Amino acid sequence: MTVDLTQFHGAFFEESFEAIDSMEAALLKLDAGAPDQELINTIFRVAHSIKGGSATFGFGEIASFTHSLETLLDELRSGSMQVTLATSDLLLKSVDVMRAMLRCVQAQQPIDAQRVSDLQFDLELMIARKTAVAAAASPGAAAGASRAQAPATAEPRASRWRIAFRPYPQLFARGIDPLRMLRELSALGALQVRAELADVPRFADLDPRSCYLGWSLELNGSVTHGDIAQVFEWAEGDCALQIELLDTPMQEPPVAVATQPVASSAEPAAAGAKPTADAPQLGAHDSGSIRVNVEKIDELMNTVGELVITQSMLSQLGASIDGPGAAKLRAGLAQLERNMRELQESVMRVRMLPINVVFSRFPRMVRDLAQRLGKQIELRLTGEQTELDKTVLEKIGDPLVHLLRNSIDHGIELPDARLAAGKSPTGVVHMDACHRGGNIAVEVRDDGGGLNRDRILAKARERGLVGPHDVLTDEQIYELVFMPGFSTADQPTDVSGRGVGMDVVRRNVMELGGQIELRSEPGKGSKCVITLPLTLAIVEGQSVAVGTETYIIPLISMVESMQLRSTSVSRVAGRGEVFLFRGYYLPIVRLHELFGVQPRTRDLDEGLVVVAEGESHQRIGLFVDDLLSQQQVVIKSLEANYGYVEGVSGATILGDGSVALILDIPEIIRALSVRAAA
Amino acid sequence: MTFTDEETLLAANASLDDSKADRGSRQILTFVLGAETYGLDILRVQEIRGWSTVTKLPYAPAHVLGVLNLRGSIVPIVDLRMRFGLERAEYTAITVIIVVSVDSAAGRREFGIVVDGVSDVVDVNPAEVKAAPDFGVRVATDCIRGLVSVAQRMVVLLDIDRLIGIDGSEPPARSAQASPAPAAA
Amino acid sequence: MTGVDALQAQLAHLLGRRLVTLDVSRLKRIDTAGMQLLAAFVRERAMHDRSVQWRGESAALSMAAQLLGLSAVLGSSKQPPGAAARDGHTP
Numbered sequence: 001m002t003v004d005l006t007q008f009h010g011a012f013f014e015e016s017f018e019a020i021d022s023m024e025a026a027l028l029k030l031d032a033g034a035p036d037q038e039l040i041n042t043i044f045r046v047a048h049s050i051k052g053g054s055a056t057f058g059f060g061e062i063a064s065f066t067h068s069l070e071t072l073l074d075e076l077r078s079g080s081m082q083v084t085l086a087t088s089d090l091l092l093k094s095v096d097v098m099r100a101m102l103r104c105v106q107a108q109q110p111i112d113a114q115r116v117s118d119l120q121f122d123l124e125l126m127i128a129r130k131t132a133v134a135a136a137a138s139p140g141a142a143a144g145a146s147r148a149q150a151p152a153t154a155e156p157r158a159s160r161w162r163i164a165f166r167p168y169p170q171l172f173a174r175g176i177d178p179l180r181m182l183r184e185l186s187a188l189g190a191l192q193v194r195a196e197l198a199d200v201p202r203f204a205d206l207d208p209r210s211c212y213l214g215w216s217l218e219l220n221g222s223v224t225h226g227d228i229a230q231v232f233e234w235a236e237g238d239c240a241l242q243i244e245l246l247d248t249p250m251q252e253p254p255v256a257v258a259t260q261p262v263a264s265s266a267e268p269a270a271a272g273a274k275p276t277a278d279a280p281q282l283g284a285h286d287s288g289s290i291r292v293n294v295e296k297i298d299e300l301m302n303t304v305g306e307l308v309i310t311q312s313m314l315s316q317l318g319a320s321i322d323g324p325g326a327a328k329l330r331a332g333l334a335q336l337e338r339n340m341r342e343l344q345e346s347v348m349r350v351r352m353l354p355i356n357v358v359f360s361r362f363p364r365m366v367r368d369l370a371q372r373l374g375k376q377i378e379l380r381l382t383g384e385q386t387e388l389d390k391t392v393l394e395k396i397g398d399p400l401v402h403l404l405r406n407s408i409d410h411g412i413e414l415p416d417a418r419l420a421a422g423k424s425p426t427g428v429v430h431m432d433a434c435h436r437g438g439n440i441a442v443e444v445r446d447d448g449g450g451l452n453r454d455r456i457l458a459k460a461r462e463r464g465l466v467g468p469h470d471v472l473t474d475e476q477i478y479e480l481v482f483m484p485g486f487s488t489a490d491q492p493t494d495v496s497g498r499g500v501g502m503d504v505v506r507r508n509v510m511e512l513g514g515q516i517e518l519r520s521e522p523g524k525g526s527k528c529v530i531t532l533p534l535t536l537a538i539v540e541g542q543s544v545a546v547g548t549e550t551y552i553i554p555l556i557s558m559v560e561s562m563q564l565r566s567t568s569v570s571r572v573a574g575r576g577e578v579f580l581f582r583g584y585y586l587p588i589v590r591l592h593e594l595f596g597v598q599p600r601t602r603d604l605d606e607g608l609v610v611v612a613e614g615e616s617h618q619r620i621g622l623f624v625d626d627l628l629s630q631q632q633v634v635i636k637s638l639e640a641n642y643g644y645v646e647g648v649s650g651a652t653i654l655g656d657g658s659v660a661l662i663l664d665i666p667e668i669i670r671a672l673s674v675r676a677a678a
Numbered sequence: 679m680t681f682t683d684e685e686t687l688l689a690a691n692a693s694l695d696d697s698k699a700d701r702g703s704r705q706i707l708t709f710v711l712g713a714e715t716y717g718l719d720i721l722r723v724q725e726i727r728g729w730s731t732v733t734k735l736p737y738a739p740a741h742v743l744g745v746l747n748l749r750g751s752i753v754p755i756v757d758l759r760m761r762f763g764l765e766r767a768e769y770t771a772i773t774v775i776i777v778v779s780v781d782s783a784a785g786r787r788e789f790g791i792v793v794d795g796v797s798d799v800v801d802v803n804p805a806e807v808k809a810a811p812d813f814g815v816r817v818a819t820d821c822i823r824g825l826v827s828v829a830q831r832m833v834v835l836l837d838i839d840r841l842i843g844i845d846g847s848e849p850p851a852r853s854a855q856a857s858p859a860p861a862a863a
Numbered sequence: 864m865t866g867v868d869a870l871q872a873q874l875a876h877l878l879g880r881r882l883v884t885l886d887v888s889r890l891k892r893i894d895t896a897g898m899q900l901l902a903a904f905v906r907e908r909a910m911h912d913r914s915v916q917w918r919g920e921s922a923a924l925s926m927a928a929q930l931l932g933l934s935a936v937l938g939s940s941k942q943p944p945g946a947a948a949r950d951g952h953t954p
Contacts, residue, residue, distance in 0.1 A: 178895045182930040193932030200899065203878065203907035208867040208900050215932060306750050542914065549734060555938075561916055563882055595736040608882065627882065629912045630938050641787045642745065642754040645736055651745065651752045659733040659747050 005057055012053050013106045017099070019046045021360070024095045027088060028363045035076075035083040043091070044073040050098065061111050062101050068123045069094050075127060090126060092364075093119055158189070161228060163217040164242040166196075169210035171238045178215070184231045189221015198338065218246075294390070297351055304347045305634045311340045312655040348389065348538075355433045355442070356384035358397045362404060362431065369408050376415050376426040377408055383433035388440045392532055395512055396442065399505040403444040403528050404429065406501065411448030411526055421523065423447065436531070439514070439556075445527045451520035453477055478518045479616050482506050510615065510666055513539065513556060539635055541652075543628040543660065544610065546591045547598045550660040551624075552633055552652060557665035559611040559619065561627055566604040577604075579621060581611055587672065590623045594647065594668070600625040614666035618673075622663075635662065646671055704804065708797040708833055709776065712764050717826070717833045720799055722778045724788060729773040746790060748777060755790040756842065767794065780842045789842050800828050807835060867896045874904045883908065888919025898927050902936045914938065 023046040026039045047070045054062035069091075075081035097119050104111045163185075167178060185191050196214035200206065219228065228243050235241070311333075318326075318333040359381050370377040388396075412418075412427030419425050430445040453474065460466040460480045472480075482502045509516045514532035533539070533556070541552035542561075569579045569588065577588040588609065592599035601607050609621040633652035638645060638661075649664035706717040725748075732744035732755050741760035745752050755775060759767055767773075775790040807824035823835040877883050905915045915938060928934040 172896050179898070179927055179930060186930060193930065195902075195932035195936070197902065197906065197936065200903050200906070203875065203903050206871070206900070206903050208871045208896055211895070211899065213895070213899055213902075213931070309750070548731075560884075560918065561882070562884075595734070597734055627914055629909055630914045636750070636752050638745070638752055641752060641789065642735070645738075647736065651733075653747045653750070657747055658731070659745050659752060661733065661735075 009057065009106075012057060013102060016050055016053065016102055019050060020095055020099055020102070022046060024092070024364060025360060027091050027095065028367065030083060030088060037077075040073070040077050040083070044070065044077050047073050059105050061113070061116060062098070062105065065094075065101065065116055065120055066098065068120050068127075069098075072123050072127050081127075087126065090119075090122055094123065158220055158222055160246040161217075161219045161223065161225075162242075162244050162246055163219060163228060164214075164240070165217065165232065166214040166240040167211045167235065168238050168240070169207075169212065171211040171235060172209055174235075174238055176235050176238065178211070178213070181231050181235070182215070182217075185217065185219060185228070188223050188227060188231075189219050191220075192218040198334075297390075300347055301351065304344055308340055308344055308634060309653050309655075311336055313657055316655040349387075351390045352387040353390055353393055354385045354387050355393065355396075355440075356381075358393060358400060359384045359431065359433075362400075365401070366404065366408065366429065369405065373409065374414060375408065375412055377412055378426050378428045380428060380430045381432075382430070386433040386435060386440060388532070392440075392512060395508065396530070396532065399508050399516075399530065400431070400442065400444065402501050402505050403530075404431070407444060407446040407448065407526070411446040411450075413449050417449075421449075439531050439533055442530045442532070443527060445525065447525040450522040450524055450526050451478060451481065451518075453522060456480055478520065481518065482616075506615070513554065515556075538632050539662065540630070541633050541662065542610070542630050543654075544591075544608075544622075544624040545600070545626040545628055546595070546624050547600055549595070549597050550628065550654060550658070551591065551595075552660050552662040553610060553612060553622070554649075554662065554665065555630065557612045557614065557663075559613050561608055561610045564604050564609045564621070564623075569604060579609070581619070581621065584619070586611065586619050586621050588621045588623055589668065589672065592623075612663075612665045612668075614669035618669050620665075620669055620672065633660075633662070703801045705799055706802050706833070706835065707776070707799050708828070709774070709793045710795050710797060711758055711762070711793055712767075715797065715831055715833045716793075717800075717802070717835045718776070718778065718838055722780070722838050724777040724779055726796055727775050727777065727790075728771070729769045729775060729792070743792070746775075748788065748790070751788060753777065753788045753790050755792060757792045759792070761841070778838050778842075781839045787842075791842075800833075802826050802828070802833075802835070810834070867900060870897060870900055874900065878904070878907060881913070882916070883913070884916040884918050886918045887921040887924050890921035890924050892923050893921075893927050895927075895931060898931055898933055902933050905937055 023043050026042045030036065030039050030043075047066050051063055051066040051070055054060075054066065072081075072087075072091075076083055076087065081087075097116055101111050101116065165178070165181075167176075171178070182191070182193065194216045196216060197212075199214065200212040206212070225243055225245070229241075232239070232241050315333050315337055318330050321329060362381065363379055366377055366379040407429045412429065413421070413423075415425035418427065428447050430443070432443045432445070434441055456477050457466065457472065457480075460477075460483075461468055465480065465483060466472065506516050509530055509532070512532050514530060516531075517529045518526070519528075520526040539552075540555040542555060542558055543550050543552050564579060569577050570585075572578050572585075575587060578585040579588060580586075588604075590599075590602075591597075592602070599607070604623065607623055607625050608627055609623055610627070611619055611621050613619045633654075635650045636652055636659075638648060638651050645661075647664055647668045648661045649667070650662045651659050652662060654660050705720040707720045707723050708715050708717045710716075727748075730746065732746055734744040735742060735754070738744070738754075741757050743755045743757050745754050747753075757766075759765065769792070772795060773792060774794070774796050775792055776796065777788060777790045780787050780789055807826045810822045810825050821837055821841040823837045826833050826835060908915050917938070925934075928937055
């Protein structure tokens with residue numbers, strides 16, 4: 001029976017690339033001094049699988065090369081050869097070559113035969129030179145992390161619990177405060193809280209001594225049922241409580257072979273696991289996960305977005321309907337709204353991936369770069385499991401790469417210089433990701449020399465960006481680093497220093513609706529924090545009215561809103577109207593003038609001023625007629641059918657079906673200063 | 679016969695069978711602006727709807743009235759009378775918006791054009807289309823594909839891509855701007 | 864739960880105002896009953912297409928809002944990250 005194998009090619013390539021990634025990750029974790037047997041087994045399994053698969057598909061060159069690789073790995077696995085820095089390097093080179101070969105074959109292009117045979121020769125040479133080693137590699141869990149490697153990610157087995165806590169109204173009267181319980185729970189592990197407000201009556205009907213709130217919780221941690229039950233002991237009889245165990249948390253995106261040393265592994269150390277079945281399968285996926293085409297998920301997101309808009313339109317209509325059945329209709333619509341919100345959250349979570357997807361390429365990059373520059377660098381990655389939306393994830397990679405390169409190239413000093421400064425010769429670069437509020441914060445920190453204030457100032461003076469006698473605060477000097485074309489490197493290394501970096505990084509971050517902040521201590525190091533919204537498609541905004549038009553101000557740009565008295569407004573020649581806010585004079589931007597619409601009032605006393613903030617803490621006061629509600633809005637593109645409008649970042653569809661424009665505050669501020677400068 | 683009802687228009691489309699396409703004739707949607715009749719390739723027409731209030735777009739040329747929500751997309755609405763330099767008309771209950779799909783450098787886009795009213799869908803044989811003279815027609819000549827006579831009426835066939843795409847109906851894309859020097863706090 | 868009736872009366876008074884700013888800089892302690900009241904208040908305002916502005920920071924309020932899952936309902940009781948540092952623009 002002849003089977004057309006080409007239909008399996010796609011899967012083979014996809015899985016092979018992933019397998020190679022996991023092999024690379026394992027190699028980077030391998031400490032030459034105390035090699036982890038589990039990691040070696042992993043690497044061996046990958047090579048073996050790829051060999052089998054490529055043989056089946058007739059990719060001879062790959063099969064042959066991988067065979068040599070497998071032989072070397074077998075020696076390492078059995079302990080008859082020792083893992084040294086040289087072997088690690090060779091293996092990493094093999095990873096590169098295998099990737100290149102796979103890419104060529106996938107694109108049906110010829111393989112670089114010379115490169116392959118050169119490396120294959122090196123592999124065979126090493127095998128021939130093997131020295132008999134006394135002891136086998138130590139079994140079991142890995143020894144501590146080593147240079148240029150991410151820390152072991154093994155964690156104690158965590159469980160995931162869902163808890164439904166619904167107090168009865170008399171709970172408060174019994175002297176019980178749910179806040180205390182939630183606080184206790186949050187100390188047991190990672191707690192996600194969702195409050196249920198469905199039973200909270202209208203404000204006028206609310207008895208403040210009764211408890212109407214309920215909570216749906218998710219707790220992640222090494223916790224038992226008993227631990228959780230104990231927290232709620234006091235409330236027994238005064239609440240409805242449900243505690244259920246969910247599955248163990250999902251692993252990272254399915255890889256062909258697990259890369260984490262599992263503490264309770266039963267495999268005998270020496271033998272290692274038998275490789276899995278032959279191609280086309282390269283190894284079982286994690287049970288409980290499936291591959292989904294990205295387009296399907298995008299479609300799903302769009303449809304859900306449309307649903308949200310439709311539901312909100314219905315709710316609006318429902319509010320204005322009277323007559324029999326109206327109350328039931330409204331209750332039904334309220335329920336629909338709750339369902340929609342849950343649906344939206346669920347779908348958004350489908351698109352969330354751990355930032356490790358981006359982090360994982362850094363260890364290799366750091367290792368290569370450090371080697372090239374002759375520096376010693378330790379990369380620490382924490383918070384790799386922090387999840388963010390796929391679209392944000394895709395765009396955050398480049399800015400982070402640039403920051404990392406900056407730290408390594410400009411931040412961390414050469415080992416001698418570090419020793420002279422009383423530091424350890426190995427510099428540390430720490431990359432951390434965590435959720436903060438409704439955002440994700442990614443921090444890149446190094447213990448290098450920090451930003452050289454004087455050098456930056458000198459360079460800026462050289463470029464004419466700053467006058468020879470201007471005095472600048474530290475903050476203003478750091479701001480200079482974000483200027484286009486700026487770099488204090490005397491000679492641009494081919495890595496960075498061509499000076500095209502930080503301004504682009506900031507622009508990328510701002511385009512994602514985020515912010516970037518730079519801090520430094522001379523001699524001690526620098527820290528750069530990027531804050532991004534969790535998802536691109538939705539923004540939290542404050543809607544404002546100007547005449548018959550509605551505009552949305554993203555909450556991330558909003559500082560405060562206030563009523564202004566026209567007596568506290570002054571006119572400054574050439575700068576228009578200004579007012580005093582927290583010690584600074586801010587320009588007033590009349591939205592009706594900016595956009596050419598007819599307002600309800602032009603009188604500053606009658607309208608409201610919204611203080612908004614853009615890049616580098618620049619603030620303005622936006623004059624509007626009225627403040628409407630705050631809401632989450634789905635961002636719709638204006639550029640798809642129309643194009644770019646200055647000061648507008650997109651549009652959204654309101655509950656009544658009409659279109660509202662979303663303001664781009666940094667853009668408005670920028671345009672203002674350009675006009676003022678003119 | 680005037681079609682102001684979307685359903686009737688679609689039904690009319692359905693009754694014209696494909697065999698006509700073999701003869702190389704094109705189907706044209708005709709519409710009225712002032713005293714003249716114009717025509718558009720029916721294949722470019724997405725839908726026809728009545729007038730509704732539009733959200734204004736800042737810095738847009740006068741003939742771009744604003745944007746509307748059309749089945750979830752943000753679609754710009756262009757007043758053809760203004761575009762052609764005709765006198766303005768009131769928007770009434772029978773004012774109609776034709777939503778068209780336009781080819782531009784950036785790909786397919788949707789636009790709505792405001793017209794006085796929509797007429798029949800007619801078959802036009804390309805051989806009968808005559809070139810437009812340089813004078814006597816109000817519309818800029820590069821937007822015109824030609825003139826054709828239908829039931830003793832002159833119909834001006836429009837090139838919708840050029841009509842919408844040229845001179846400022848499309849604002850420029852976001853251009854890279856240098857950030858200003860740090861302002862004194 | 865002490866003082867919760869008084870709080871309700873105060874908030875009821877503010878319901879109709881066009882612009883409401885709650886200054887929480889001196890709020891040192893709050894319990895679930897108080898949070899419930901605040902949440903109901905903000906929600907009631909939202910139903911009338913009005914918002915509630917917050918001024919100042921209260922660690923107790925932010926912590927309680929986070930633990931009780933009420934941050935979203937209360938809106939920007941948290942200012943954008945790093946906002947505290949921006950006040951007065953000190954480096």
